[in-house]
Amino acid sequence: MTTPAGAPRCLAVMPAGGTGSRLGATLPKQYLELAGEPMIARAARALLAAPWIEQLVVVVAADDARAAGVLAGLPRTTVLGEGGATRRDTVLAGLRWLAGAREASPDDWVLVHDAARPGLDRPSLERLRESLAADPVGGLLALPVSDTVKRGAPHDPARPGDARQGGQAGQGGHAEASAARVAQTVPREALWLAQTPQMFRLGRLLGALERFPDVTDESAAIELTGLAPKLVTGSRANFKVTTAEDLDLMRRLLAAESVPPGEARTR
């Protein structure tokens, strides 16, 4: 699919420079096998299933010796060994490469998609593009929170019934066997879980990420400039593989579905 001359193009950056410390495997999680191929290849193919994505740059760590082989043969794809210390740094390297080596225009759209989200489906991708085609800001796939939400509080021996029962504080402020107790039930109505791809104009996103280093996604940087990105409903299968339990779940999901990456799911 070609874009008419002068029209904004759709490009993509895949941050793949992480180590997968929360999963704790012997190799970075993006190289773990899922349904017969490494997670990173599955995630890249899911994005490339959209023919309107003209160029994908997969940004890996400088010492990554696996990516070139694993991604060889994928169309419209370049591997860049300039991953940074944080996800934001890695994404910035990809955006700068698009702007420099590929001479992308500040008006071109860029989709940023995690290598750790191999369950992206084509209908979600199409929904994102169609919802944002005429949008002045850009936006992201996300899921409305559907469970009752609790805010946890640390153990407080002064509170009745709050005797310490063991358990270690775990990763990301949570706990494996939690010692936290409920401080509050939080209204869920306005809450969404951010996914990727996140889709913004290249120039605006580059500027925002350069200005605001302390963000965990692209939307947060854009939000800090005073703009309100659009929330486009994603799909549950597009969850981020973060823990060993997620990996197991993703393996089962992909094994149960015999559809190629990016294609529609029947359920």
Ligand SMILES: Nc1ccn([C@@H]2O[C@H](COP(=O)(O)OP(=O)(O)OP(=O)(O)O)[C@@H](O)[C@H]2O)c(=O)n1
């Ligand atoms: N310095 C970094 C850190 C993360 N990522 C990428 O950002 C995505 C989402 O990050 P996350 O799930 O947090 O991955 P890791 O940082 O690898 O995981 P962990 O935090 O458990 O170490 C992944 O595709 C990961 O490879 C990146 O490109 N560069």
Ligand SMILES: C[C@](O)(CO)[C@H](O)COP(=O)(O)O
């Ligand atoms: C971008 C992201 O996937 C949205 O959920 C997420 O912010 C990145 O991962 P992390 O777990 O917050 O590092």
